Amino acid sequence: MTNEQKCNIGVIGLGVMGASLAKNMINHGFCTALYSVSDQERKRFESGKNNYRIFGSIKEFISSLERPRKVFLMITAGKPVDMVIASLLPLLDRGDIIMDGGNSFYKDTAVRCSECAKHGILYMGIGISGGEKGALYGPSIMAGGSPQAWECVRAILEAIAARHQGKACCGYIAEGGAGHYVKMVHNGIEYAVLELIAETYQYMRFVKKMGAGEIRSVFEQWNEGPLNSYLIEISAKVLGKKEEDGGCLIDKILDVAEQKGTGKWTVAESVERGVYIPSIYEAQMARIFSTKKEERTYGAAHLKYSSNEAPGLRTEEMEKALLLSMILAYSQGFELISKAAEEENWNIDLAGLAAVWKDGCIIRSALLGRIEQAEELSGKPLILSAAFSDIGTLEGSLRKMAAAAVLSGMPLPCIQASLQYYDYYRSDQMPVNFIQALRDYFGAHTYMRCDREGHFHTEWE
Missing domain, CATH: 3.40.50.720 (NAD(P)-binding Rossmann-like Domain)
Structure with missing residues (x-):
């Protein structure tokens, strides 16, 4: 030129x-x-x-x-x-x-x-x-x-x-800053999905004692179904990478994760805006705790573990557990974006955002097609959307995997946090009423009643 x-x-x-x-x-x-x-x-x-x-x-x-x-x-x-x-x-x-x-x-x-x-x-x-x-x-x-x-x-x-x-x-x-905000939350969802896939790998490898090649085949099979996504696709490729000596490269990679800060921002935003995103939070915390390699090695040798018989999990059940956990991670991210849009007066088209993420990005997946079609995205969390009314068929598998992890002594914090998110949304009664009573007792903070309007204080003694 x-x-x-x-x-x-x-x-x-x-x-x-x-x-x-x-x-x-x-x-x-x-x-x-x-x-x-x-x-x-x-x-x-x-x-x-x-x-x-x-x-x-x-x-x-x-x-x-x-x-x-x-x-x-x-x-x-x-x-x-x-x-x-x-x-x-x-x-x-x-x-x-x-x-x-x-x-x-x-x-x-x-x-x-x-x-x-x-x-x-x-x-x-x-x-x-x-x-x-x-x-x-x-x-x-x-x-x-x-x-x-x-x-x-x-x-x-x-x-x-x-x-x-x-x-x-x-x-x-x-x-x-709306463009950078949704990119920040995108990265938070990415943190959660990466951790969920890694925890599923961890369970298959160290509880079910499956080899890297077996797990690779499982991921390849899953990528042909509802779990189809970029991260599942490359998970299979990572497990297939060999060293010159024929060993699996994954076994030589140190279990210490780095991060660039967007996960921290997302977690801080959720606290500031009062949005519950436990899967994203636990994914962030898992990376932080991974840096305690020396302490973890010492703990592995010295902390007592009471062996318990865990329920057996079929591959199909793990697939359902991972699928529901991924849906819930997206639900948390979209819920945070929706709350921010409301508070910042951003007219964000959430279905349009799902379409923007359908290709090119790290969290692209078949699930985004369902999210794009969901109605009233800004009015309720995805977990309560009619587009995901079938997630009850997946709940049992997630609960079984979370229980199996606990009984096996295997920390799968993101899997368990996903179940907590699900269970909180089906909790008509939380124990916070007891907390409110205690706060009123020691600090006269008052409480609300479920049978009448207003704030009340009780002389407890």
Whole structure:
């Protein structure tokens, strides 16, 4: 391309995700300007090629863009985003657009929307799911922020997004930080589903004493049914990976997990908004506790375990238990999004969001088709939706697996938390009345009665 030709869009940050997303744009015919302060990152692209230009100067990068300028940030969340925005504002004109495609905290995104608006700059927080391959071949895209900016960039984002049955897995969520909010909750659901699959593997491997090859075959079979999903698919592939000596790679991987923080944000949000998400919480806690490797090794050798006979579980029962647990994980995530939408005045189309997640993203699964068809998603949790009225046929298997885990001494916290979530929703009477009586006794906190209106205090002695 010639130096005079203006680029359709610019990408700042050419790390793994940024480079993949930029290549996706280039492959879809968009003239793309590329900027990075890293020589190593810029070397991922060959200079002189058609349809893109590489810059080491931010001023030259901005000058290369057609108006309104569209700048896509693919950089580390937090202060780096604010620093880059500060460097861009003097170079941009009213009506230009900045998009943040990183995992920024939604409240930070909302502030940036407001601050950029003071300068006449349109700002968007873009949730992107799919990992490196998704970014390159088609991610799931959750756009939030300026609706005016959305209309300007929609064609580009829909073109590079994954497609499900011909429809782009890309949508506008709502204003402010809504795009990053639903991406945060997406990651929370991802935490839960990953933990549920891992716990199912753990039970098969160490309680039922199944080999990795046997479990791989089970996952492959499950992926042909209602559990069909990206994470079940790659679970089978992971179990099939061999070392040079013929052993299974999975047996050589240390059982200590890392995390990037979005799970913590989701849990904190649930507490702040008063939404019960036990599966996501336990998935987060499992990763945290995994870091106590030395203590766990000591405990395994010294803590007493009273062996009990656990009920036998057939493969079909484990499949049903995992299926119900996954449904409940999605239910928790959608419940949190629904509550946030209500409190933030976001008009989020939850069925539309399910459609956005149907391909390209990490949590894509056959279940999302059912969620998309569910009516009154914003009015009640999925667990109470008519679309999932059949989950009672799965409950017995989940209860049996949770009981078997307890009797076997095998911690499956996410499986058990899923059952707790189910049982709480079928609890007409909770013991909180007893707590309220005790609180009134020692602190005169008062209580409400079920037979009359008002708040009451009792002199207990």
